[in-house]
Amino acid sequence: DSGVTQTPKHLITATGQRVTLRCSPRSGDLSVYWYQQSLDQGLQFLIHYYNGEERAKGNILERFSAQQFPDLHSELNLSSLELGDSALYFCASSPGQGFSGELFFGEGSRLTVL
Amino acid sequence: DQQVKQNSPSLSVQEGRISILNCDYTNSMFDYFLWYKKYPAEGPTFLISISSIKDKNEDGRFTVFLNKSAKHLSLHIVPSQPGDSAVYFCAATTGTASKLTFGTGTRLQVTL
Numbered sequence: 446d447s448g449v450t451q452t453p454k455h456l457i458t459a460t461g462q463r464v465t466l467r468c469s470p471r472s473g474d475l476s477v478y479w480y481q482q483s484l485d486q487g488l489q490f491l492i493h494y495y496n497g498e499e500r501a502k503g504n505i506l507e508r509f510s511a512q513q514f515p516d517l518h519s520e521l522n523l524s525s526l527e528l529g530d531s532a533l534y535f536c537a538s539s540p541g542q543g544f545s546g547e548l549f550f551g552e553g554s555r556l557t558v559l
Numbered sequence: 560d561q562q563v564k565q566n567s568p569s570l571s572v573q574e575g576r577i578s579i580l581n582c583d584y585t586n587s588m589f590d591y592f593l594w595y596k597k598y599p600a601e602g603p604t605f606l607i608s609i610s611s612i613k614d615k616n617e618d619g620r621f622t623v624f625l626n627k628s629a630k631h632l633s634l635h636i637v638p639s640q641p642g643d644s645a646v647y648f649c650a651a652t653t654g655t656a657s658k659l660t661f662g663t664g665t666r667l668q669v670t671l
Contacts, residue, residue: 447602478658487563487648487661488603501657535602543657547593550602 451551463524466554470538477519482533495542526558562586565662578636580665582649589651597646639669
């Protein structure tokens with residue numbers, strides 16, 4: 446158990462819809478990262494938040510947005526969903542602002558868009 | 560542009576033998592490399608890492624080798640055990656970056 450909690454574990458929805466994925470980082474960790482893993486692909490970096498502020502953006506679509514709340518949990522919002530958005534979405538956390546050695550990953554949220 | 564490449568999607572090794580997983584990178588700015596292991600229905604877990612100032616790092620049965628001139632790293636598992644069966648991801652980062660760049664993974668199967 447990494448200490449990172451993601452909900453929901455599985456989500457099935459239709460094209461055009463909007464979903465919210467939630468992540469609670471490890472106790473004490475201030476950084477939250479979101480990654481997307483599509484079929485047979487590596488993990489693609491989406492976005493990094495540190496203590497409520499956006500720190501880095503990767504290949505995140507404009508239809509996607511994220512935020513980190515004062516209690517340090519984070520939400521990833523995916524809107525106008527397309528079939529190609531079907532993927533595993535991982536949240537990871539780490540103690541500091543920059544990369545400090547390793548990331549602790551949650552179990553992921555599997556999104557299926559029909 | 561795939562900056563971190565794992566060209567072998569899968570590898571099968573007998574129990575007790577050596578497993579060698581390979582990873583190539585193209586970005587010469589990468590200076591820290593990691594291996595993550597992932598079981599089905601679980602998130603990736605950190606396995607071992609190496610800084611670019613070293614060419615080898617060892618942790619028990621796991622050893623990572625880095626060849627900077629070839630932009631290549633490898634993970635050796637000796638001896639391989641059935642519990643090592645998982646997907647292994649190579650990842651890289653720069654000193655100032657806040658993200659990891661991952662390869663596509665190699666599925667290792669250790670057979671009895």
